[in-house]
Amino acid sequence: MQSRAPKEIRHYQQSSDLLLQKLPFQHLVREIAEDVCQERGTELKRFQSTSILSLQEASEAYLV
Numbered sequence: 001m002q003s004r005a006p007k008e009i010r011h012y013q014q015s016s017d018l019l020l021q022k023l024p025f026q027h028l029v030r031e032i033a034e035d036v037c038q039e040r041g042t043e044l045k046r047f048q049s050t051s052i053l054s055l056q057e058a059s060e061a062y063l064v
Helices: 005-014 022-040 049-063
Strands: none
């Protein structure tokens, strides 16, 4: 009996679709950024949508 895992890994590596939904990922990034800014005593600035998307693509590429 063969495992489906290698086939699924190849599928996700070859696809360009995002694995995580955009909004929950955005909330997570903002929450982490707020925590870091609070620790440093700085004010949280706005994020460009392209920067959030880049973070998500890089994170998913690292996971897969």
